[in-house]
Amino acid sequence: MSRxxxxxxxARVFHxxxxxxxxxxxxxxxxxxxxxxxxxxxxxxxxGGYHLEKPGRSYWHTLEINTSGRYVSAxxxxxxxxxxxxxxxxxxxxxxQLYKTNDTSAFVNLGRVLAHRCLQSGITEMTCNVDAVPGxxxxxxxxxxxxxxxSFKEPARLANSQPWDAKRHEKPWEISEESLEPTxxxxxxxx
Amino acid sequence: xxxxxxxxxxxxxxxxASAKHKPMSVEKEKENPTWIYSSxxxxxxxxxxxxxxxxxxxxxxxxxxxxxxxxxxxAILGAEETATDPEVAARIxxxxxQLKESRxxxxxxxxxxxxxxxSSKELEQLARTNKLIIDLDKVQRTYVKTTGxxxxxxxxxxxxxxxxxxxxAYFVPRVPLSISxxxxxxxxxxxxxxxxxxxxxxxxxxxxxxxGLLDPITGQAAGQDTxxxxxxxxxxxxxxxxxxxxxxxxxxxxxxxxxxDGQVLAEYLPxxxxxxxxxxxxxxxxxxxxxxxxxxxxxxxxxxxxxxxKRTFSTLDFYRQHQEQLTPAGLAFYQTNWxxxxxxxxxxxxxxxxxxxxxxxxxxxxxxxxxFPLKQPFNLYMDKHRDQKQVNKEYLERKLAKxxxxxxxxxxxxxxxxxxxxxxxxxLKTEIRKQRLGTGRVQDY
Numbered sequence: 034m035s036r037x038x039x040x041x042x043x044a045r046v047f048h049x050x051x052x053x054x055x056x057x058x059x060x061x062x063x064x065x066x067x068x069x070x071x072x073x074x075x076x077x078x079x080x081g082g083y084h085l086e087k088p089g090r091s092y093w094h095t096l097e098i099n100t101s102g103r104y105v106s107a108x109x110x111x112x113x114x115x116x117x118x119x120x121x122x123x124x125x126x127x128x129x130q131l132y133k134t135n136d137t138s139a140f141v142n143l144g145r146v147l148a149h150r151c152l153q154s155g156i157t158e159m160t161c162n163v164d165a166v167p168g169x170x171x172x173x174x175x176x177x178x179x180x181x182x183x184s185f186k187e188p189a190r191l192a193n194s195q196p197w198d199a200k201r202h203e204k205p206w207e208i209s210e211e212s213l214e215p216t217x218x219x220x221x222x223x224x
Numbered sequence: 225x226x227x228x229x230x231x232x233x234x235x236x237x238x239x240x241a242s243a244k245h246k247p248m249s250v251e252k253e254k255e256n257p258t259w260i261y262s263s264x265x266x267x268x269x270x271x272x273x274x275x276x277x278x279x280x281x282x283x284x285x286x287x288x289x290x291x292x293x294x295x296x297x298x299a300i301l302g303a304e305e306t307a308t309d310p311e312v313a314a315r316i317x318x319x320x321x322q323l324k325e326s327r328x329x330x331x332x333x334x335x336x337x338x339x340x341x342x343s344s345k346e347l348e349q350l351a352r353t354n355k356l357i358i359d360l361d362k363v364q365r366t367y368v369k370t371t372g373x374x375x376x377x378x379x380x381x382x383x384x385x386x387x388x389x390x391x392x393a394y395f396v397p398r399v400p401l402s403i404s405x406x407x408x409x410x411x412x413x414x415x416x417x418x419x420x421x422x423x424x425x426x427x428x429x430x431x432x433x434x435x436g437l438l439d440p441i442t443g444q445a446a447g448q449d450t451x452x453x454x455x456x457x458x459x460x461x462x463x464x465x466x467x468x469x470x471x472x473x474x475x476x477x478x479x480x481x482x483x484x485d486g487q488v489l490a491e492y493l494p495x496x497x498x499x500x501x502x503x504x505x506x507x508x509x510x511x512x513x514x515x516x517x518x519x520x521x522x523x524x525x526x527x528x529x530x531x532x533x534k535r536t537f538s539t540l541d542f543y544r545q546h547q548e549q550l551t552p553a554g555l556a557f558y559q560t561n562w563x564x565x566x567x568x569x570x571x572x573x574x575x576x577x578x579x580x581x582x583x584x585x586x587x588x589x590x591x592x593x594x595x596f597p598l599k600q601p602f603n604l605y606m607d608k609h610r611d612q613k614q615v616n617k618e619y620l621e622r623k624l625a626k627x628x629x630x631x632x633x634x635x636x637x638x639x640x641x642x643x644x645x646x647x648x649x650x651x652l653k654t655e656i657r658k659q660r661l662g663t664g665r666v667q668d669y
Contacts, residue, residue, distance in 0.1 A: 041592060056584075063463055063498070063501060063581060064460075064466040066388055066459055067459075067460050067502070067505050068382075068383065068384040069503065069559070070460075070503045071502070073502065073559075074502045074503075074583065076585075114381070114382050117378060119375065124367070124371060126363045126370060126371070127363055129338070129366065130341075132342065132344075132351035133351060136351055136352075137354050138350070138351045138354050138355075139351075142357070153418070153419055154416065154417050154418040155418035155420055193585040193586075195588055196665055197604060197608060197664065197665065199658075200663065201668075204582075204583075209564060210563065
């Protein structure tokens with residue numbers, strides 16, 4: 034137990050960490066393989082980036098908008114998997130109904146199409162580091178996205194509270210939608 | 225150094241040779257599954273990597289007199305062994321190709337259309353006054369025929385669908401599937417690609433429609449009878465085997481896209497994500513058959529409707545067995561998590577208790593306990609290293625000692641910090657204050 038009996042080596046630290054992080058295989062445990070599950074439950078790893086970095090890198094999904102002289106495209110990017118959703122006015126599906134591919138109505142309609150695709154794919158929360166001039170086409174695109182059900186606020190990662198911590202967090206998986214109905218009693222706080 | 229490196233190469237080569245056996249088929253994984261899945265579960269596989277590496281070092285010890293810097297040598301050998309073979313890791317497209325129409329003809333038609341759009345006075349007026357609202361349904365219809373198929377493939381990769389259903393194979397979904405659950409009333413809950421549908425909405429079998437008369441390769445009418453298979457599986461629902469799926473619905477020999485006329489091999493079982501497990505994926509895969517198939521061996525008896533062991537399924541094994549007759553053509557999936565309607569399903573349909581799970585966070589790292597921990601509060605330090613069950617027991621006993629058997633626990637103080645705590649050591653003062661304020665370990669009891 035004493036320090037002289039067992040010196041702390043990096044091998045021992047590694048051994049302990051590996052032991053702690055090995056998934057349990059007993060029948061009392063199940064594994065949910067859905068790679069997006071932990072992001073929805075706010076447990077998944079999220080990169081921190083550097084605190085002086087601008088724009089930051091701390092996100093699971095982020096919105097990126099690229100404008101060229103003729104077209105505009107909006108992509109949703111994942112921090113690991115890259116572009117996962119995209120819409121562009123250069124797409125034939127969108128272009129065939131537009132008058133011009135980079136005017137205000139093109140920006141607004143692109144926002145509607147992307148919001149529709151986001152809702153279809155279950156990715157409705159993302160960060161947005163786009164700086165738009167107030168009243169610009171770009172701002173209208175961002176506003177249309179938000180009006181159609183996309184949120185530009187991504188929840189923070191849930192810290193795992195230890196027994197010796199002062200506070201306990203509310204666990205997202207313990208709150209069901211039924212318990213949040215105004216008629217139902219308020220959710221029981223974790224005590 | 226060079227000698228050791230040479231010793232390491234033959235091992236890797238033998239693995240390659242065994243995996244090379246049948247390069248253009250899904251079969252190849254069967255021969256060397258650990259090689260394929262090693263990157264999936266790094267923690268589970270690391271012990272075996274470790275043993276392998278030690279064995280190689282010993283081998284090197286015997287054959288080489290140069291032995292300086294064990295760790296460095298080990299790192300080199302380990303890196304070589306864990307390197308993925310690009311040929312083995314390469315993904316295979318098992319879906320349909322699609323014939324493209326002539327680009328010049330397409331371009332001609334498109335340019336003509338755009339020219340007409342630009343000369344339309346009404347459209348210009350709408351665009352200039354910001355009143356142009358395009359038809360999203362029309363966008364969607366064109367999108368699934370053009371770039372949407374490839375985007376869906378990327379999104380399915382993001383959701384790990386192909387990885388967990390087909391291993392290293394994938395396909396581009398050529399046939400758009402339209403699936404929707406009827407929610408009571410006349411509202412519909414459609415299945416797209418990853419949207420959330422609650423189990424209460426998915427209680428009854430969904431309506432499914434697709435264009436079964438079209439040939440997925442040419443996009444033209446097939447001209448003959450076509451047969452299709454529809455499979456709904458959940459890769460996250462299996463309780464005992466994490467790599468297996470749960471079969472929810474199996475319809476084979478669907479003639480010309482008429483799902484109602486298909487041969488139902490397994491009746492629809494609603495999703496049952498347990499409480500606390502989070503979001504599970506329900507995946508609908510449509511296969512095109514070469515001809516009528518006899519899949520009677522997959523028939524699930526009516527008595528086994530709720531038998532989850534009998535509903536164990538592996539899409540990869542199924543596809544491997546029938547890959548000559550089946551080609552995946554369509555894909556749709558949704559996510560679902562626990563809601564209160566599932567209590568009824570567990571009790572009345574599955575005839576089992578309702579399980580409740582909680583995410584198992586990794587335990588915190590604690591350095592070995594020291595005999596003389598300097599600058600550590602002794603009580604908190606000791607509590608971290610004591611048997612946690614004993615600590616919990618003490619807290620519970622202390623709480624129960626203050627609980628009246630009929631009148632319940634003591635009334636909490638209205639102004640907890642206003643009552644002085646006298647004649648106790650400072651560490652106990654802190655403990656009492658924490659107990660009064662309800663912070664720290666007292667919250668757990």
